[in-house]
Amino acid sequence: MTMKLETPAQTDFSAEVSEWIEAFDDVVADDWQHGAELLETLRQRAREAGVPTPNEVTTPYRNTIPKHDEVPYPGDRTLERRVESLIRWNALAMVHGQNKKDAGIGGHISTYSSLATLLEVGFNHFFRAKYGEEPGDFIYFQGHASPGVYARAYLEGRFDDDRLKNFRHELRDTPGLSSYPHPWLMPDFWRFPTVSMGIGPLNAIYQARFMRYLENRGLIKATPRKIWAFVGDGETDEVDTLGAISLGAREKLDNLIFVVNCNLQRLDGPVRGNKRIIDELEGMFRGAGWNVIKVIWGSDWDALFERDHTGLLLRRMEECVDGDFQTFKAKDGAYLREHFFGKYPELLALVSDMTNEQLEQLHRGGHDPAKIYNAYKRAIDHKGGPTVILAKTVKGYGMGSSQARNATHNEKKMVDTELAAFVKRFDIPIPEDAAKHGTPYRPAQDAPEIVYMQERRRELGGYIPAREVPKSDFTAPALDYFGEWTAGSNNRAVSTTMGFVSILRHLLKDPKIGKLIVPIVPDEGRTFGLESVIRQVGIYAAEGQKYSPHDADMLLYYREAKDGQILEEGITEAGSMASFTAAGTAYSNYKVPTIPFYMYYSMFGFQRIGDMVWAFADARGKGFLMGGTAGRTTMLGEGLQHQDGHSHILASTVPTCATYDPAFVYELAVVIQDGIRRMYEKGEDIFYYITMYNEDYAMPAMPEGSAEGILRGIYKLKPAAGEAVAQLFGSGPILNEALRAQEILATKYGVHADVWSVTSYTELRRDALAVERWNRLHPADKERVPYVVSALGAAKGPIIATSDYMKALPDVLAPWLLSRLVTLGTDGFGRSDNREHLRRHFEVNAESIVGATLSKLAREGKFKPKAAQKALAELGVDVEAGDPARA
Ligand SMILES: Cc1ncc(C[n+]2csc(CCOP(=O)(O)OP(=O)(O)O)c2C)c(N)n1
Numbered sequence: 001m002t003m004k005l006e007t008p009a010q011t012d013f014s015a016e017v018s019e020w021i022e023a024f025d026d027v028v029a030d031d032w033q034h035g036a037e038l039l040e041t042l043r044q045r046a047r048e049a050g051v052p053t054p055n056e057v058t059t060p061y062r063n064t065i066p067k068h069d070e071v072p073y074p075g076d077r078t079l080e081r082r083v084e085s086l087i088r089w090n091a092l093a094m095v096h097g098q099n100k101k102d103a104g105i106g107g108h109i110s111t112y113s114s115l116a117t118l119l120e121v122g123f124n125h126f127f128r129a130k131y132g133e134e135p136g137d138f139i140y141f142q143g144h145a146s147p148g149v150y151a152r153a154y155l156e157g158r159f160d161d162d163r164l165k166n167f168r169h170e171l172r173d174t175p176g177l178s179s180y181p182h183p184w185l186m187p188d189f190w191r192f193p194t195v196s197m198g199i200g201p202l203n204a205i206y207q208a209r210f211m212r213y214l215e216n217r218g219l220i221k222a223t224p225r226k227i228w229a230f231v232g233d234g235e236t237d238e239v240d241t242l243g244a245i246s247l248g249a250r251e252k253l254d255n256l257i258f259v260v261n262c263n264l265q266r267l268d269g270p271v272r273g274n275k276r277i278i279d280e281l282e283g284m285f286r287g288a289g290w291n292v293i294k295v296i297w298g299s300d301w302d303a304l305f306e307r308d309h310t311g312l313l314l315r316r317m318e319e320c321v322d323g324d325f326q327t328f329k330a331k332d333g334a335y336l337r338e339h340f341f342g343k344y345p346e347l348l349a350l351v352s353d354m355t356n357e358q359l360e361q362l363h364r365g366g367h368d369p370a371k372i373y374n375a376y377k378r379a380i381d382h383k384g385g386p387t388v389i390l391a392k393t394v395k396g397y398g399m400g401s402s403q404a405r406n407a408t409h410n411e412k413k414m415v416d417t418e419l420a421a422f423v424k425r426f427d428i429p430i431p432e433d434a435a436k437h438g439t440p441y442r443p444a445q446d447a448p449e450i451v452y453m454q455e456r457r458r459e460l461g462g463y464i465p466a467r468e469v470p471k472s473d474f475t476a477p478a479l480d481y482f483g484e485w486t487a488g489s490n491n492r493a494v495s496t497t498m499g500f501v502s503i504l505r506h507l508l509k510d511p512k513i514g515k516l517i518v519p520i521v522p523d524e525g526r527t528f529g530l531e532s533v534i535r536q537v538g539i540y541a542a543e544g545q546k547y548s549p550h551d552a553d554m555l556l557y558y559r560e561a562k563d564g565q566i567l568e569e570g571i572t573e574a575g576s577m578a579s580f581t582a583a584g585t586a587y588s589n590y591k592v593p594t595i596p597f598y599m600y601y602s603m604f605g606f607q608r609i610g611d612m613v614w615a616f617a618d619a620r621g622k623g624f625l626m627g628g629t630a631g632r633t634t635m636l637g638e639g640l641q642h643q644d645g646h647s648h649i650l651a652s653t654v655p656t657c658a659t660y661d662p663a664f665v666y667e668l669a670v671v672i673q674d675g676i677r678r679m680y681e682k683g684e685d686i687f688y689y690i691t692m693y694n695e696d697y698a699m700p701a702m703p704e705g706s707a708e709g710i711l712r713g714i715y716k717l718k719p720a721a722g723e724a725v726a727q728l729f730g731s732g733p734i735l736n737e738a739l740r741a742q743e744i745l746a747t748k749y750g751v752h753a754d755v756w757s758v759t760s761y762t763e764l765r766r767d768a769l770a771v772e773r774w775n776r777l778h779p780a781d782k783e784r785v786p787y788v789v790s791a792l793g794a795a796k797g798p799i800i801a802t803s804d805y806m807k808a809l810p811d812v813l814a815p816w817l818l819s820r821l822v823t824l825g826t827d828g829f830g831r832s833d834n835r836e837h838l839r840r841h842f843e844v845n846a847e848s849i850v851g852a853t854l855s856k857l858a859r860e861g862k863f864k865p866k867a868a869q870k871a872l873a874e875l876g877v878d879v880e881a882g883d884p885a886r887a
């Protein structure tokens with residue numbers, strides 16, 4: 001039951017309209033939802049009658065929740081204000097103190113100063129740390145607001161002074177707090193890396209969807225858990241932020257709440273100086289089907305609205321653009337009176353009894369706990385879809401002369417007088433001198449405000465943020481579990497992709513770990529031959545399959561199911577990576593060790609969504625990235641934009657990413673087996689990037705004793721028939737070219753060479769670097785030997801290393817192989833053609849390997865130079881062809 005509106009917004013209605021309005025008011029006063037239904041029915045009726053109905057994408061520039069619909073604030077406003085002031089001070093002190101001590105160390109205060117109340121209402125009343133034994137709400141914090149989150153944890157007694165004082169000084173005896181949310185650096189605290197703009201909101205959407213997936217598949221209990229994402233208004237310019245919002249509505253994610261901190265500013269200046277960002281976002285979210293709640297004005301404006309019978313107040317607001325609103329907050333009350341209210345005599349009269357100070361104090365909605373509380377409450381009660389709260393705030397709120405200034409984002413230091421003023425304004429009991437130095441202040445744990453905040457958190461199940469990793473009793477399948485794949489293909493020509501799909505099917509059927517496997521694919525399932533998997537485990541569809549698929553009578557029909565296991569994401573590598581992130585961190589977030597396998601075009605992996613992969617690593621994500629149709633010459637036909645010759649190089653930049661380029665299915669099986677063991681049984685915080693190819697050839701059986709070499713990066717696959725004078729390295733399908741070269745060298749030129757399979761240049765390099773470092777730091781000890789050097793042992797002669805990747809990949813071993821190393825690779829843009837032509841063009845075919853071997857031997861005086869030159873001609877190598885690296 002809500003109150004009946006007292007005054008119609010406009011008074012000049014005709015008698016007929018007034019009657020309608022009155023009838024409507026009666027309905028709304030009884031039940032506002034009934035009012036909404038009535039309106040919807042009326043619209044429907046109008047459409048039937050051919051009457052055009054207005055499309056309401058944006059609503060008037062005022063709060064969505066009218067005052068008469070608000071519930072009273074349940075908290076102790078005085079104590080909460082006190083807590084918030086203390087947090088504000090400590091956040092400021094932390095950043096300011098560090099910069100005073102260590103100029104240039106940086107940090108941000110103006111973001112938090114705008115966000116403080118939005119967070120505090122959440123911390124005091126909404127953010128649950130637990131639902132019984134189940135994990136609580138997940139909060140994606142605006143990365144730049146981390147000082148405020150730390151300052152609260154400090155008041156809660158979770159950090160001591162030293163850690164706070166060492167903010168941004170992580171390499172000290174007492175390591176300080178990390179600049180932003182980094183689970184890698186603070187694994188007990190942060191869960192979600194958010195500071196690269198756009199990644200947080202995108203991941204939050206897919207997190208909410210993954211939570212439903214786990215529920216619908218019976219892997220976790222359904223709880224009222226919410227995913228809250230705090231997003232900057234400037235951050236919404238990132239395509240990642242808004243690019244997936246339609247998924248939220250489509251999947252009815254009422255477990256998802258976005259709070260956009262509309263402080264109207266970003267780093268350089270206004271987000272939309274000439275427009276209103278709130279209107280723009282309202283239209284986008286509403287259009288995408290979200291529940292939109294605007295929190296624009298604070299309670300102190302309500303009285304003005306009530307007294308304004310002209311409608312001019314709203315009109316004046318709608319005349320202003322964000323640039324104006326920013327200026328009003330950067331200037332003082334007199335300015336507001338003259339330039340905002342002053343435009344209309346009626347408005348000037350409206351505020352004639354208010355002082356300039358009072359005008360200056362008129363709050364925006366995002367600084368008013370009562371307005372925020374009501375918005376949050378509506379959001380958590382909302383059913384059937386996600387909610388976005390557009391909260392209007394002031395950047396640099398309370399920061400004296402830097403408030404709402406364009407440069408406020410980069411404000412690290414306030415001048416001494418401002419610090420003293422801040423302490424005075426917020427009543428922080430520290431001496432002026434301590435204030436100037438940014439001294440933190442924490443009342444005793446029995447101070448009423450601390451008791452209150454602790455009590456609130458106890459009530460809500462504990463502290464947030466916090467990250468936990470439960471003890472695991474996971475047992476990985478042993479290698480013989482993969483016997484079918486280590487045995488070889490019995491001369492049948494298959495690809496490593498096909499091999500992978502059959503391994504995946506086997507894993508999915510496993511009674512113990514099958515349910516934990518999460519296959520993810522961005523509309524490339526057929527490319528990878530996943531049809532049988534689709535039939536086997538189904539595609540996840542929150543609402544099941546409401547239609548009868550046209551291929552229902554076929555064995556491998558397109559099966560969607562509520563408990564489907566495959567995440568078929570459609571054409572979104574970013575969305576798929578977000579799903580991979582949710583699944584790859586579920587071992588901690590949901591205490592369910594799901595094992596994601598994300599299969600995609602390798603070209604559209606690291607180079608397209610590399611920043612998300614970096615965040616995944618930061619989040620200690622686990623799982624398998626499966627780069628399909630890999631290799632610049634193995635993936636034929638598709639040409640320049642598809643042919644990947646560098647993803648392994650990009651993958652090597654991520655410290656926790658183990659990368660492999662297997663040639664044979666048994667190598668793949670060994671890597672996957674060990675990967676599951678290391679990540680889920682041993683608990684290592686690593687993940688895998690494995691390339692798979694679409695070239696068919698017979699898969700040999702796994703050679704005895706090769707497992708260690710496969711995992712460490714190299715093993716001898718096929719020794720020379722005679723005494724070897726050269727060594728051929730090959731990876732992926734190019735290994736077959738090395739084998740063919742071995743044959744040609746022996747039969748045509750009497751040159752014997754060993755062939756090695758290099759499964760990972762990156763792993764070999766990491767090992768060699770670690771060994772070298774140890775040697776450097778222990779000059780008095782016996783030198784250790786890198787694995788690649790000991791694996792090669794006494795193998796003689798030049799090393800011709802060939803891969804379907806850029807030469808830079810094998811070159812990473814140059815420091816240890818020195819002048820022996822000759823690399824052949826696929827530098828340059830791809831082309832459309834068949835493999836034969838592509839490999840000839842890029843000089844990675846067997847003939848080029850033979851030529852390179854003879855050429856190198858000739859330079860070393862071990863083969864006649866003229867004979868080498870002749871051989872090149874015989875082999876069909878065009879020695880005057882343009883360099884493919886520049887073609
Ligand atoms: C991908 C990315 N680009 C640029 C930045 C640098 N950056 C940090 S904060 C910021 C402005 C943020 O503005 P907004 O999202 O409005 O947040 P506010 O601080 O105003 O709350 C920028 C550009 C970043 N962190 N991530």
Ligand SMILES: [Mg+2]
Pocket residue numbers: 232233234235261262263264265266271395
């Ligand atoms: Mg902003």
